[in-house]
Amino acid sequence: MNIEMDTKLLQAMPGIKLGINYYTKITVSESPQMLKGRLQLFQEQLFFELEDKSVTDFPGIQEWRTVWKALGADPNRYRHSTEALMRRVKKQNYMTPFHSAVDLNTFFSLQHVIPAGIYDFEKIVGDINVSTGTDTDGYDGLNGRFNSLHNILLLKDGFSPFGSPFVDSVRTAVTEETTEALHIFFIRPSMDATEALALTTACGNMFTSISGGEVCSYVLHEGQTSIIVN
Template sequence: MKLNLDPAVLEIVPTFKLGLNHYTKVTVAESPQMLKGRLQLFQELLFFDLDDKPVTDFLGIKEWREVWKLFGANPSRHRHSTEALMRRIAKQNYLSPFHSAVDLNNFFSLQYQIPVGIYDVDKIKGNVTLTVGTKESGYDGLNGRFNSLEKMLILSDDEGPFGSPYVDSARTAVTEETTNSLHAFFLRPSMNEAEALELTTAAGNMFTEISGGDVQSYVLQEDHPTIVIKE
């Protein structure tokens, strides 16, 4: 499977970086109590932080709102996934445990203040490209409705788009039957190459500590816009 960063993305944001973790032989199951407790505590602490300052003052949220605008999307009308999560927490509408992959995905998104998505590799068809959505781009999302993705970043395979910093598709969702997955970290463009790889690798190590299996970590960027994963 080849993973590509569309030159059109780099034309708009030359410092754009996409962190990728490819997991194999993982076990997705109910989260251990440690992870459940850590996610709950983190949300409670965030709630108090959000009581002192608005969501849009958090550095990661602010930077991603600017990225949204650069691609032509409206960050107030279509909030990126991390801002949406934090606004839920500000209302004490805390996330309930789902399973280990989703819980870790949400934890990373809140911890790093960036959109993060995880996908079942066996449901991805062919190669993957991160590009910008057109009027025709859209899918049935995990939010239970069809989502138009015009002027938003999208991960797309041979069948069409399946992921976005906005909301992910139901087609490639990770379940407790998933054993191979792809974890995408929509990194802050202001991060340098070393910081980007360090974050992606640390998240991958934590994921496999809980879910087992093996991980390979990569960062797609201007100097390395393509990688090939051997499945």
């Protein structure tokens, strides 16, 4: 599988980077108590931190709002997934455990203040293009409704779009049957490629420490716009 970043996306936002973990031989199941407790505690700590500051005071939130504007989207109307998570935490509407893959994805997104998505590798059709959505791009999302992706960064395979920093699709959702997955981290543009790879690798190591299996880590950026995953 080839994963390639569109040149027009890089022209609009030169610093854009994607961390990519390819997992094989993983086991997705109910999260261990350690992960459940860590996710709950982290949200409680964030809640107290958010009592004295705004969600948009976090640099990661602000940077992705800037990306939205650079691509032509309204960050107030289409909040990226991490901002949406943070606003839930601020209201004490905490995320409840789902399964190990989703819970880890939520934890990483909150910990690093960046959008992240995890996708069942076997449900992806052909190669992946990372680009900006047109007025015809959209899908049925995990939020229970159809989502337009016009002017929003997206992941598109040979069939249709399936992921974005906004909301992910139902089609490629990870389940407890998943054994291979792609984990995408929408890195802050200000972070350099070396830091981005370190973050992606650390998340991959934590993921496989809980879900087993093996991981290969990559970063897409202006200096490396495509990779082959197999």
